Amino acid sequence: xxxxxxxxxxxxxxxxxxxxxxxxxxxxxxxxxxxxxxxxxxxxxxxxxxxxxxxxxxxxxxxxxxxxxxxxxxxxxxxxxxxxxxxxxxxxxxxxxxxxxxxxxxxxxxxxxxxxxxxxxxxxxxxxxxxxxxxxxxxxxxxxxxxxxxxxxxxxxxxxxxxxxxxxxxxxxxxxxxxxxxxxxxxxxxxxxxxxxxxxxxxxxxxxxxxxxxxxxxxxxxxxxxxxxxxxxxxxxxxxxxxxxxxxxxxxxxxxxxxxxxxxxxxxxxxxxxxxxxxxxxxxxxxxxxxxxxxxxxxxxxxxxxxxxxxxxxxxxxxxxxxxxxxxxxxxxxxxxxxxxxxxxxxxxxxxxxxxxxxxxxxxxxxxxxxxxxxxxxxxxxxxxxxxxxxxxxxxxxxxxxxxxxxxxxxxxxxxxxxxxxxxxxxxxxxxxxxxxxxxxxxxxxxxxxxxxxxxxxxxxxxxxxxxxxxxxxxxxxxxxxxxxxxxxxxxxxxxxxxxxxxxxxxxxxxxxxxxxxxxxxxxxxxxxxxxxxxxxxxxxxxxxxxxxxxxxxxxxxxxxxxxxxxxxxxxxxxxxxxxxxxxxxxxxxxxxxx
Numbered sequence: 001x002x003x004x005x006x007x008x009x010x011x012x013x014x015x016x017x018x019x020x021x022x023x024x025x026x027x028x029x030x031x032x033x034x035x036x037x038x039x040x041x042x043x044x045x046x047x048x049x050x051x052x053x054x055x056x057x058x059x060x061x062x063x064x065x066x067x068x069x070x071x072x073x074x075x076x077x078x079x080x081x082x083x084x085x086x087x088x089x090x091x092x093x094x095x096x097x098x099x100x101x102x103x104x105x106x107x108x109x110x111x112x113x114x115x116x117x118x119x120x121x122x123x124x125x126x127x128x129x130x131x132x133x134x135x136x137x138x139x140x141x142x143x144x145x146x147x148x149x150x151x152x153x154x155x156x157x158x159x160x161x162x163x164x165x166x167x168x169x170x171x172x173x174x175x176x177x178x179x180x181x182x183x184x185x186x187x188x189x190x191x192x193x194x195x196x197x198x199x200x201x202x203x204x205x206x207x208x209x210x211x212x213x214x215x216x217x218x219x220x221x222x223x224x225x226x227x228x229x230x231x232x233x234x235x236x237x238x239x240x241x242x243x244x245x246x247x248x249x250x251x252x253x254x255x256x257x258x259x260x261x262x263x264x265x266x267x268x269x270x271x272x273x274x275x276x277x278x279x280x281x282x283x284x285x286x287x288x289x290x291x292x293x294x295x296x297x298x299x300x301x302x303x304x305x306x307x308x309x310x311x312x313x314x315x316x317x318x319x320x321x322x323x324x325x326x327x328x329x330x331x332x333x334x335x336x337x338x339x340x341x342x343x344x345x346x347x348x349x350x351x352x353x354x355x356x357x358x359x360x361x362x363x364x365x366x367x368x369x370x371x372x373x374x375x376x377x378x379x380x381x382x383x384x385x386x387x388x389x390x391x392x393x394x395x396x397x398x399x400x401x402x403x404x405x406x407x408x409x410x411x412x413x414x415x416x417x418x419x420x421x422x423x424x425x426x427x428x429x430x431x432x433x434x435x436x437x438x439x440x441x442x443x444x445x446x447x448x449x450x451x452x453x454x455x456x457x458x459x460x461x462x463x464x465x466x467x468x469x470x471x472x473x474x475x476x477x478x479x480x481x482x483x484x485x486x487x488x489x490x491x492x493x494x495x496x497x498x499x500x501x502x503x504x505x506x507x508x509x510x511x512x513x514x515x516x517x518x519x520x521x522x523x524x525x526x527x528x529x530x531x532x533x534x535x536x537x538x539x540x541x542x543x544x545x546x547x548x549x550x551x552x553x554x555x556x557x558x559x560x561x562x563x564x565x566x567x568x569x570x571x572x573x574x575x576x577x578x579x580x581x582x583x584x585x586x587x588x589x590x591x592x593x594x595x
Contacts, residue, residue, distance in 0.1 A: 023066035031057060031073035033080065049250050050076070052221045056245040060572055063238050068572035072246055075580040080251075101171045101192055105136040108180075121186050129179045134171060138185030138192075141166045146177035153191060154272040154527035195526070198276055199269045206258075207278025209547055213257035216551065217250035220558055224248030231566050240568050247561035247575035249554065252586025256550040263593035264543040272526040273536050280522040283506045284537055285544035286487045290435055291478060291500070293492040294446035294456055297510055298530070299422040301493075303333050305341040306403055307419035309394045317347060319416030323408050325349040326365045326374040330357065334406060337420045338374075358382075362406060373409040374418075385409050391417055402452030421452075428460045431530035436461065438537065443481065445474045445500070474500040491533060508533060543593060550586040557582045 034057070037050040053076045060069035105118050106128040113128065118136045121127065126142060129135050135148070147159035152171040159175050162168055168181055171192035187193060228244040231237070261278040268275050275281050295301045308316045324342035327335035328349045342349065352367030362375015364383070373379055377395075380387055387407065391414045395405040398419040408416040432442055444462045446453045446469060453467035466477055478500050481488050490497065490504035501507030501521055509521025510528050525532045561578050564570045570578070 020066040023070040024061065027057060027061065027066070027069045027073045030077065034073060034076055047218055047221050047225070049217070049221055049254070052224055052245050052248070055225065056242050056572070059238065059242050059245070063242075065239070065242070065572060068242070068576075071573050072576045075576040078580060101190070102134050102136040106130070119187055121183055123183055123186070125183045127181050127183060129168075129174045129181060131174060131176055131178065134173050135168050135179075135181065137170050137181065137183045138190045139168055139181040139183045141168060141179055142182045143180035144178050146179050147175045148179075149173040149175050151272075153195070154529075195269065195274055198274050198524075199265065201276065205277040205279070207261055207282045209282050209544070210257050210261060210278060213253045213547070213551070216554075217254035220248055220250040220253070220554065224558070224562065227562055227566070235566070235568065237568060239571060240565055242572050243565035243570045243575040244562050246572050247565050247570060247578050248558045249579040249583045250558075251583045252550050252554045252589075255583075256586045256590040257547050259587065259590040260543045260546050260550075260593055263590065264539050267593070268536055268539060271532065271535065272529075273532050274524040274526065275536070276522050276524075280506050281540045281543060283487065284489060284523070284540040287440065287489045287506065287537060289441045289443060289481055289486045289488045290533070290537075291443045291445055291481065291488060291490045291504065292462070292530075293474075293490075293497050293500075294444055294448060294453060295422060296493045297491055297528075298428045298444065298456060298460055298462075299424050301422060303337045303404070303420040303422055305337050305418055306421045307398060307417075308341075309391075309417045309419075311388060311391055311414060311416055314410075314415035316416070317345065319408050319418065320345060321347050321350065322372050322410055322415065323374050323406075323418055325352060325367070326363050326372045326408075328352075328365075329355055330363055332363075334404065334420050335363070338418060341418075371411050374406055376406065380407055380409055380414065383409075385412055385414060387414055400451065402449075402455035422456075424456060424459055425528065425530060427529055427531050431534055432461045434531065434534035435537065436463075438534070438541075440537070441486075443477075445469055445477060471497070471499050475503050478503045489537075491530075508536075539593075546590055546593060550589060553586055553589075554582065 031054075034050050034054055037048070038054040041048045041051050053072060057069045057072050060066070060072060101118075103118055104115050105121060106113060107116050107121060108126050108128060121137065127137060127139070129146075131146075141162050141164055143164065145161065145163040148162045148168055149159045150169065150172045152173075153169050162179065168179070169192055170185070170190040185191070188197075224245050224247075228241045231244045232241040235241070258278075261281060264281060265275045265278070292298055308319055310316045310319050320338070320342050323338045324347060327338045350367055352365040352372070354366045355363065356365070357363050358375065358379055361379035361382070362373065364371060364373040364375070364379070366372075371383070373383060373385070377387060391407060394417050395407070398405040398417075401419075401421075403419040403421040405417055405419045407414050408418060435442055441464075442462050443464045443466070444453065444457050445466050446456075448467060450465075450467040453465050456462075457465045466473075469477070474497065478488060478490060482503075482505070488504045489506040489508055490500045491508045491510065492498075492501055493510055501509060506523060507521045508523045508525065510525045510530075523536060557578070561570065561575065561582075565575055
């Protein structure tokens with residue numbers, strides 16, 4: 001069609017024909033997609049860009065502006081092609097995601113290995129994943145060890161070591177060694193499949209700004225049609241009238257807005273951030289306050305031994321040995337921390353003949369004729385053990401640092417003290433700094449005590465702290481923050497923070513792929529890297545700015561173009577050029593977000 005328009009414009013047809021049949025036929029035949037879309041829109045009682053362009057084309061034909069008609073039709077087809085190309089590129093994320101999971105799996109059955117369709121696998125079967133292959137299922141490693149690239153799930157490029165008992169996900173890549181994996185999730189039941197489904201739903205769910213874009217595009221078309229009538233009444237110039245219709249473009253708004261949303265959602269999914277819909281992306285772009293849970297979010301949520309003190313004739317190794325002996329069979333978080341520290345120091349527990357757990361106080365065991373106690377001051381007092389001033393002073397010092405101190409006693413004397421505390425995530429401070437640099441107020445909520453909460457807040461740079469909270473208290477504070485008109489996002493682990501996540505404008509869940517987080521949050525971080533929060537806030541603001549540039553740019557270009565056409569300064573050819581150039585510019589502006 002472009003060739004026909006060029007031949008018509010050059011006037012080559014005059015050598016062979018009395019009338020420009022090349023332009024007429026190319027317009028009528030080549031413009032079929034425009035006319036088809038026009039009829040469909042009219043049947044739906046809608047007015048879109050194709051309707052206005054069809055009017056301009058037929059008006060041009062009626063006044064014998066055949067070249068103009070051909071050029072307009074050619075430019076409209078070109079604009080639609082560029083629009084479809086950009087949108088398809090934006091939606092290509094889905095196909096790329098779906099192709100990441102293998103359709104075949106190497107399975108061991110009856111002592112023999114064979115390659116089968118993944119859909120034919122059963123739970124608890126064992127599949128083999130060789131070096132360089134993608135994991136076909138969700139499962140647990142039962143044999144072997146390897147480095148697995150989980151970027152398809154978490155967005156992290158650094159491979160994670162997997163050994164026996166480690167969880168692996170469909171779509172991830174085995175980078176070294178042979179893994180035998182017991183199947184726990186197949187097909188639609190895998191974490192990866194759920195991610196793909198969420199991205200599909202998000203791309204099909206319109207944000208409020210997209211609905212506004214559709215209305216604006218319709219009104220721009222109606223404005224062009226109405227103003228063309230006014231132009232004809234005032235000027236009696238049909239060329240100016242046609243130019244008014246042609247110059248006004250709305251596809252930069254109508255196509256550029258969903259493209260910006262799709263591009264941002266798609267790129268975020270590659271970084272391990274799942275946005276469940278454009279509306280949440282739009283809300284996030286206006287956020288001025290971010291509320292963050294402490295335990296498991298800013299911190300790891302798992303206590304570790306931070307300090308070991310020995311009193312009297314005892315040494316630190318002896319204190320740890322007594323502690324791990326007492327905590328050997330306990331599943332309490334403090335016991336786990338002691339067991340891990342002992343393993344790190346290569347200290348083995350002694351055998352004992354009895355184990356007693358005192359809820360809220362500690363544990364004590366007997367062995368080799370000795371009584372060993374690990375717990376708080378109440379446990380020691382109940383067993384007639386006096387706590388020295390040195391031990392009390394050490395415990396008070398650790399408590400002032402937000403740590404939990406437990407005494408270690410042998411028979412009738414306190415021989416040491418062990419302090420445990422939750423560790424702050426390495427990226428927490430950088431994440432908070434980035435959020436504050438964007439002018440976002442940061443608030444921390446925690447069920448922990450005020451001393452521990454204040455220490456973490458100071459360390460990471462949090463503005464406000466609310467401590468000693470129950471889940472319902474967190475909801476009350478979210479409502480309190482929302483009351484003055486603030487836009488609030490809540491960041492939590494998606495389990496005990498679920499009520500607060502639901503009441504915030506946007507709920508952001510951290511869970512490294514847990515089902516509960518995927519269900520509860522509006523935005524899901526498939527990794528516990530808090531810097532992904534500042535990333536998604538930043539790209540949401542960028543997407544909204546891009547959409548606003550398209551909105552105002554389209555209005556300005558259309559207004560200026562219509563005014564020039566009204567004054568007779570534009571002909572249909574130039575008007576068509578401005579129309580296509582402006583649409584290309586605004587769609588390209590949105591397409592930048594694909595990178």
